[in-house]
Amino acid sequence: MIDDDVLMERTARNEEAAFRLLVQRWEKEVLAFLIHMLGSMEEAEDLVQDTFVKVYHQAGRYRPEGKFKSWLFRIAGNLARSRLRRRKILRWVRFDRTEHDQADVGPSPQQRLEEKESAGAIQKALDGLPDRQRQALLMHRFQGMKYREIADVMDTTVPGVESLIQRSLVGLRAELAGKVELS
Amino acid sequence: MKHVTERIHAWLAGELDPVSATDLEQHLEQCPDCARVARESRAVWETLGSAAAEDEQLSSPSLWPRVRARTFGEQTGGSWFYGPSSVVRAGLASAAVAAGLVFAVMLPGEGLNGDQNSSDQQVETLWLEDSSWTSADQDYGLDRMWLSAGLDTEG
Numbered sequence: 001m002i003d004d005d006v007l008m009e010r011t012a013r014n015e016e017a018a019f020r021l022l023v024q025r026w027e028k029e030v031l032a033f034l035i036h037m038l039g040s041m042e043e044a045e046d047l048v049q050d051t052f053v054k055v056y057h058q059a060g061r062y063r064p065e066g067k068f069k070s071w072l073f074r075i076a077g078n079l080a081r082s083r084l085r086r087r088k089i090l091r092w093v094r095f096d097r098t099e100h101d102q103a104d105v106g107p108s109p110q111q112r113l114e115e116k117e118s119a120g121a122i123q124k125a126l127d128g129l130p131d132r133q134r135q136a137l138l139m140h141r142f143q144g145m146k147y148r149e150i151a152d153v154m155d156t157t158v159p160g161v162e163s164l165i166q167r168s169l170v171g172l173r174a175e176l177a178g179k180v181e182l183s
Numbered sequence: 184m185k186h187v188t189e190r191i192h193a194w195l196a197g198e199l200d201p202v203s204a205t206d207l208e209q210h211l212e213q214c215p216d217c218a219r220v221a222r223e224s225r226a227v228w229e230t231l232g233s234a235a236a237e238d239e240q241l242s243s244p245s246l247w248p249r250v251r252a253r254t255f256g257e258q259t260g261g262s263w264f265y266g267p268s269s270v271v272r273a274g275l276a277s278a279a280v281a282a283g284l285v286f287a288v289m290l291p292g293e294g295l296n297g298d299q300n301s302s303d304q305q306v307e308t309l310w311l312e313d314s315s316w317t318s319a320d321q322d323y324g325l326d327r328m329w330l331s332a333g334l335d336t337e338g
Contacts, residue, residue, distance in 0.1 A: 032238040
């Protein structure tokens with residue numbers, strides 16, 4: 001298998017086939033990460049595209065040090081957090097009274113049913129985490145990245161990552177207790 | 184006894200060195216509070232692991248055509264002008280401007296075979312001077328375009 005760094009060098013030289021291989025190699029993993037970050041397939045697909053467009057445009061600045069995955073997920077993570085920030089601002093600007101009223105009376109029967117589905121409940125619990133905690137947890141538990149790699153991606157230290165993941169687990173334990181049959 | 188709850192996740196994640204992991208395991212054998220947190224944390228950890236395993240079933244999104252359209256496609260599928268290199272674009276622009284100049288000089292006269300008389304030359308000069316796109320008080324950015332194409336508009 002051709003190394004990611006080699007493919008990036010060739011992408012920087014404008015070789016379409018090399019870039020295509022990179023996209024096809026990583027798109028599924030980036031998509032899974034973004035789905036859990038954003039809780040939306042549609043938005044995740046948009047951002048996967050944005051991620052790879054950015055990879056292409058910044059290929060000339062990539063340093064081939066064997067850290068392509070970290071670099072790729074740094075781009076995807078930054079785009080996701082930026083999207084989440086925008087979403088929060090929009091939610092604040094477009095305050096929806098109907099939605100707010102519904103929230104007051106609790107979830108609908110349909111929503112209750114969906115919440116019983118463990119996948120839905122897990123995603124909901126993930127959605128409730130602060131963005132950086134969710135990003136660190138997903139990179140570790142879903143993408144299999146080591147604390148050191150996550151620290152690189154998130155511009156923090158290994159103890160910083162440890163703290164983020166520890167707090168995320170405390171949050172998830174509280175949120176999932178009684179909702180999901182924990183394995 | 185110092186509780187170890189803040190390190191349980193790192194233990195679950197396999198991020199503790201062997202000595203720290205053994206210390207923690209010994210503590211869990213003696214501390215029911217930490218042992219309970221460890222059990223609950225492990226349950227959440229494994230549930231997340233199952234969810235992560237479900238991601239494996241995710242079908243490949245096949246995003247290449249859309250990504251290509253926004254990268255290589257922009258170079259080849261858009262305007263003919265937007266070739267792969269800015270050098271090529273500058274060359275094309277220079278050639279187009281040069282051809283335009285030759286055409287402009289030839290147009291009012293009799294062509295290549297004709298003898299240009301002085302009135303033709305005057306008309307030509309006036310036309311160039313009066314044209315809005317060369318007037319000094321109306322900047323349509325043409326001067327900048329010429330400069331970027333390597334031509335000196337100052338003559």
